[in-house]
Amino acid sequence: MQLRRGRIQVVAAERVHVLGPEDGFGARQGTDGLFKSDMQQVASERIANAVRNVPDFPRAGIIFKDITPLLSDGALFKESIDLFLNACEPLKPDKIVGIDARGFLFGSAVAYQLGVGFVPVRKKGKLPYQTKEASYTLEYGEATVEMHVDAIAPGERIVLVDDLLATGGTSAAAAKLITQAGGNLLAALFLIELEFLSGRRHLAPVPVTAFLKY
Numbered sequence: 327m328q329l330r331r332g333r334i335q336v337v338a339a340e341r342v343h344v345l346g347p348e349d350g351f352g353a354r355q356g357t358d359g360l361f362k363s364d365m366q367q368v369a370s371e372r373i374a375n376a377v378r379n380v381p382d383f384p385r386a387g388i389i390f391k392d393i394t395p396l397l398s399d400g401a402l403f404k405e406s407i408d409l410f411l412n413a414c415e416p417l418k419p420d421k422i423v424g425i426d427a428r429g430f431l432f433g434s435a436v437a438y439q440l441g442v443g444f445v446p447v448r449k450k451g452k453l454p455y456q457t458k459e460a461s462y463t464l465e466y467g468e469a470t471v472e473m474h475v476d477a478i479a480p481g482e483r484i485v486l487v488d489d490l491l492a493t494g495g496t497s498a499a500a501a502k503l504i505t506q507a508g509g510n511l512l513a514a515l516f517l518i519e520l521e522f523l524s525g526r527r528h529l530a531p532v533p534v535t536a537f538l539k540y
């Protein structure tokens with residue numbers, strides 16, 4: 327049974343689907359004889375095992391996907407960044423946009439590795455300069471995210487990064503800010519997707535990739 331409580335989602339029956347060749351992930355042979363998709367599958371399984379379910383956080387009835395055990399393991403953190411990197415590199419982005427706050431962890435690492443810029447999309451009131459904002463609906467009320475007005479130049483190639491796609495409200499608001507600034511949003515990448523919430527439909531027609539699907 328799956329329950330929805332505001333922005334944070336409950337997953338009672340835990341079944342993880344890790345990204346594999348059936349998801350259209352490219353199969354390029356690696357140096358150790360494994361195909362790249364095989365290596366990504368192995369990495370995804372290790373990463374999935376390091377995501378901790380925390381029941382009743384931040385409220386009763388909610389299962390929070392806690393990625394801190396993954397972040398604190400150097401090899402796994404690197405492998406998870408590499409998943410984003412492999413998906414991002416062929417797209418040749420000019421900038422990575424990361425969503426407050428866990429999207430910063432993966433997005434900035436990818437931007438560093440590709441030598442491209444990083445743009446934070448933050449919760450309202452955190453950015454110091456002039457901003458554009460976009461609001462989205464929660465179960466009770468509204469939330470707003472902001473981006474600096476000069477963060478993206480028209481025509482820049484952008485990849486959006488966050489840790490988790492749930493209802494899609496946050497990332498759709500970020501996508502709106504990117505496209506309104508004239509950015510060319512190439513893809514949205516997530517470590518985790520709660521598939522049953524169909525959040526990716528709010529990002530259409532932007533291609534969405536998630537490495538672990540529940």
Ligand code: AMP
Nearest residue numbers: 334335390391490491492493494495496
């Ligand atoms: P949404 O706007 O519903 O797609 O929610 C996505 C944002 O909320 C992401 O930035 C996630 O970090 C966070 N989030 C939503 N649900 C969960 C969950 N079950 N566990 C951890 N983070 C979540």
